Amino acid sequence: MCVLKRPPSVAAKPVAPLPRTEVGSVETDERLMERFVQGDERGISELFARHVGQLHGFVRRMVGDAADDVVQTTFVSICRSRGRYQRGAPFRPWLYAVAANAARDHLRRSRHEEPRSPATLPEMTAEPEPLADPGLARLVEGALAQLPSSQREAVVLHRFEGFSFREIADLLGVSETAVKVRAHRGYERLRVLLAHLRAPP
Amino acid sequence: VSPCDTFAQHLESDSLAAADRAHAEECGLCRALLPEASSEAAAPGSMERVRVAVLEAARTAPVRPWWREGALLAVVNAATALVAAVIVGTANWNSPAAHRPRLAAVGLLLLLSLTLGAMAALDPKRRRARALLWLAPLVPIALVLAGNGIAEARIFGEALSCAVVVCLSAGVPVVVGLICLRGMALDGRRAMAVGLTGATAGLFALNLGCGDGSAHHLLGFHVLPWLLVAGLLVFIRRWLPTLSQVP
Numbered sequence: 001m002c003v004l005k006r007p008p009s010v011a012a013k014p015v016a017p018l019p020r021t022e023v024g025s026v027e028t029d030e031r032l033m034e035r036f037v038q039g040d041e042r043g044i045s046e047l048f049a050r051h052v053g054q055l056h057g058f059v060r061r062m063v064g065d066a067a068d069d070v071v072q073t074t075f076v077s078i079c080r081s082r083g084r085y086q087r088g089a090p091f092r093p094w095l096y097a098v099a100a101n102a103a104r105d106h107l108r109r110s111r112h113e114e115p116r117s118p119a120t121l122p123e124m125t126a127e128p129e130p131l132a133d134p135g136l137a138r139l140v141e142g143a144l145a146q147l148p149s150s151q152r153e154a155v156v157l158h159r160f161e162g163f164s165f166r167e168i169a170d171l172l173g174v175s176e177t178a179v180k181v182r183a184h185r186g187y188e189r190l191r192v193l194l195a196h197l198r199a200p201p
Numbered sequence: 202v203s204p205c206d207t208f209a210q211h212l213e214s215d216s217l218a219a220a221d222r223a224h225a226e227e228c229g230l231c232r233a234l235l236p237e238a239s240s241e242a243a244a245p246g247s248m249e250r251v252r253v254a255v256l257e258a259a260r261t262a263p264v265r266p267w268w269r270e271g272a273l274l275a276v277v278n279a280a281t282a283l284v285a286a287v288i289v290g291t292a293n294w295n296s297p298a299a300h301r302p303r304l305a306a307v308g309l310l311l312l313l314s315l316t317l318g319a320m321a322a323l324d325p326k327r328r329r330a331r332a333l334l335w336l337a338p339l340v341p342i343a344l345v346l347a348g349n350g351i352a353e354a355r356i357f358g359e360a361l362s363c364a365v366v367v368c369l370s371a372g373v374p375v376v377v378g379l380i381c382l383r384g385m386a387l388d389g390r391r392a393m394a395v396g397l398t399g400a401t402a403g404l405f406a407l408n409l410g411c412g413d414g415s416a417h418h419l420l421g422f423h424v425l426p427w428l429l430v431a432g433l434l435v436f437i438r439r440w441l442p443t444l445s446q447v448p
Contacts, residue, residue: 041259048255052248072251073446079258081384081447083266084325094448101386101446136233162236164215173327173388173448184213191209194230 029091037082047091048075054161055099061144061156062103066110073102096161097171100153107149143193151186154179205231270381271320274395277377278315282402285370289410296349296412303347304408310343311405314398322394323381327448330394337397341424344404348414355413360422363411367403367426374399375434382438386446392438396431403427 027035029047036043052071059074060067077098078085085094144152153172157163165183169176204224208231211221217235225231293299321329378395385391407423 036259037264039264041256044259045252045256048252052251056248068247068251071248072254075251075255076258077445077447079255080262081265081445082262083264083269084385084447086325097448098386098446101448105387105443105446136229140230140233158215159212159234160236187209187212190212194209 030088033082033085033091034087037085037087044075044079047095051092051095055095058096058156058161059099059103061141061160062100062149062152063106064145066106070099070102070106073106074099077102093163093167093171096157096163097173100157100172103153104149140194143190146193147186147189151182151189154182155186155190158183204228208234267323267325268320270384271323274319274323274374274377274381274398275316278319278374278399278402279312281370281373282312282315282405285366285402285406286409289366289406291409293407293412293414294409298349298351298412298414300347300349307343307347308405308408310339311401311408314340314401315405318394318398318401319378322378322391322398323385325385325448327388327391330388330391333394333397334390337394340397340401340404340427341420344408344419344423345416347408348416348419350414350416351412352415352418353413360413360418363407363413363418363422364426366407366410367400367423368430370403370406371396371400371430374402375430378434379438379441383441383444385443386448387438387443388448389435389439392435393431396434397427399434400427400430 027046029050032043032047034043036047052075055074056067056071059070063070074095078095144156147155154168157168157171158165163171165176165179168183169179172179205228208217208221208224208228211217212234217225221231222235225235294301294304318333321333324330375396378399382392382395404423404427411418411423413419413422
């Protein structure tokens with residue numbers, strides 16, 4: 001993780017509204033990224049605002065409490081290596097590829113490889129709370145945290161981020177079959193972990 | 202089988218059926234497995250800290266097109282190969298037993314591996330580095346086919362000098378390759394491709410300078426060190442910190 005000095009001017013700097021491609025239509029992610037590569041910093045500012053919320057959810061499911069640091073690593077990596085962005089390539093899968101790399105690197109470096117410390121997992125023996133979403137969401141995240149990171153990555157990208165297996169294969173740089181196998185094993189394990197919480201037949 | 206079991210069995214499909222969605226609306230646990238289920242939100246203020254760091258990086262980090270690093274590595278590889286060729290000499294090329302057209306063809310293949318291969322290895326499109334690994338077996342095949350098949354009666358130490366040439370001449374390309382690789386996400390196949398192209402500098406020099414054209418010598422003292430250098434680069438890369446997670 002890099003340590004960056006906080007510039008006093010950045011937060012206070014007035015940001016002009018982004019130009020629109022046509023009346024009423026906001027620029028695409030890809031166009032914003034191209035503008036950023038060409039030197040327009042407002043491109044990354046807008047992309048950050050658009051994607052940080054959902055990306056944080058993905059990263060949180062991957063690394064837990066270190067999500068803020070990994071999200072920062074993701075966007076700072078994009079800033080540093082924006083010359084590696086392929087013009088016209090879909091931005092969102094690329095962003096998630098960077099985030100997946102950052103999450104994997106974090107897990108490897110922190111030696112928190114699967115499963116994460118049981119002390120940090122939510123209580124898994126609680127009774128079902130059919131309509132209490134936050135509690136159940138935490139239980140699901142606790143179950144996800146017990147999956148090996150490669151299976152967790154495939155399941156989270158597929159189930160929660162809405163990528164197809166083909167797209168996941170592309171963004172992770174592996175074969176579609178490998179992704180399907182990882183996801184299948186992950187879902188199997190998830191079913192076992194959550195079995196006691198399900199309603200009886 | 203409960204509705205929850207049915208829902209769980211359908212999780213692997215790309216889109217859920219209407220019945221599964223309807224069940225999830227009523228069941229908190231299954232709803233937590235829908236794409237729209239939210240994870241715990243970031244703490245207020247923490248994303249502002251991240252945003253400031255990102256804008257600072259955007260302001261200060263220069264734009265470096267990927268091909269500049271690829272071109273740098275290609276030039277370093279080619280220069281190293283030429284220097285190594287001058288040092289090793291052209292005994293094989295000048296030998297009466299040499300089949301020069303074959304040697305020239307292999308030399309051209311090795312030069313292309315050193316230069317275009319280096320570019321492909323660092324290309325952001327990962328499939329290019331992967332394709333390079335699929336093509337890598339062509340190098341030992343070409344070396345053996347171009348060899349004159351004549352084993353020189355040499356002691357083991359002399360034969361070992363060929364392996365030393367491969368390893369020593371790979372030094373600078375490997376260091377430059379590692380510097381380039383630190384600026385992108387860890388990818389074992391990419392690292393292997395960079396290692397193979399860097400170690401090819403020694404193969405190029407030996408193609409002109411080593412008179413032993415027997416298959417066992419070529420495979421044992423040229424190709425094996427070539428593979429070992431690439432493997433060593435992958436091993437070292439795994440232990441180096443990564444400066445950027447971009448593929």
